Amino acid sequence: MDVLTVGEAAAQVGLTTYTLRWYEQEGLVAPVARDTAGRRRYTPDDVDWLVLLTKLRRTGMPVRDMRRYAELARQGSCTVDARRKLFEEHRDRVQARIAELERDLDVINYKVDMYRQMEKHALP
Amino acid sequence: MDVLTVGEAAAQVGLTTYTLRWYEQEGLVAPVARDTAGRRRYTPDDVDWLVLLTKLRRTGMPVRDMRRYAELARQGSCTVDARRKLFEEHRDRVQARIAELERDLDVINYKVDMYRQMEKHALP
DNA sequence: GGTTGACTTCGAGTGCGCTCGAAGAGAGAG
C-alpha cells in the first residue's frame, strides 16, 4: 500500500505528527480519510499537498493565507484564477525577500572582510 | 546636534521606541547615554549599531546570537576573531536560506504556470 | 489473551519577539 499513517506521513514531509493533526484542524488540509479504527490514512495526493504546504510555509506564507488557499482549492476549478493571483502575489513577496537578503548579505560580507583586515593588521 | 531621542532614533532605523528600549534591556545595545532629565540620547554610532542589528534580525539571526555578538563587541578588539567567525557562520546560514528560497520559488513559479495553462484551456 | 506501541482527542503550555498600558516626570510653547 502507498497510504501512510500520520507518523509515516510526518516522516515523509518533515513535520511532526502534532503539526499534521494541527494543520488538519486549522483547515490547511482537507479532512484526511480514516481506516476502520478511525486512524488517518494519508494518500500520495495528501502527501503531495503537504509537501506543497511546507514550501509555502518555508517561504514565509502565514498560516492564514495557506488556509485561504486550501479553501480555494477545495472549491474546485472555478477558483483557479484566484489561486493563480495568490501565488503571483506570494512569488513577488518571496522575490523581494530574496533581494533583501542579498543586500543584507553584502553588509555581512563587508563586515567579515573588515574583521579579516583587523586581524591582519593586529599580527606581530 | 546629531544626537537623537528614542523616538527620532526609532524613526531613523525603522523600529518602535518600545523595541529600542527592549533591545537595550536585552543587552543588544550598550546602555545609551542620557541627558540631565534621564532621557536617552542616541549618537550616530548608536544609530549605526542599530542599523546593523536590524540587518542581522532581518536575515534571521536570533536575538540570543545578537546579544552574544553585542557582548563580544563590548569586550573590545580581542574578540575580533570570534566576531568574524560569528559573521561567517551567519553568512553561511543566510546563503543556504537564499538557496532554499530560490528552490521553493521555482515550485511557486511552476504552479503559476500550471494555473495559467488551466485558465487558457478553460476558455470557450 | 496479554502486551506493546502507534494511534485518537482535548485543552493547555511554550518560545520568540515584540507590544502595550499605566503612572509619573520634565521640557518647551503660549
Next chain:
DNA sequence: CTCTCTCTTCGAGCGCACTCGAAGTCAACC
C-alpha cells in the same frame, strides 16, 4: 503657570506556529 508632548520604568499581554501531556482506543504480534 498651565498645557501638551515626549520621555521614563515596570510588568503584563499578544500573535504566531507549533508542541506537548493525559487519558483512552485499537490492531498486531507472541
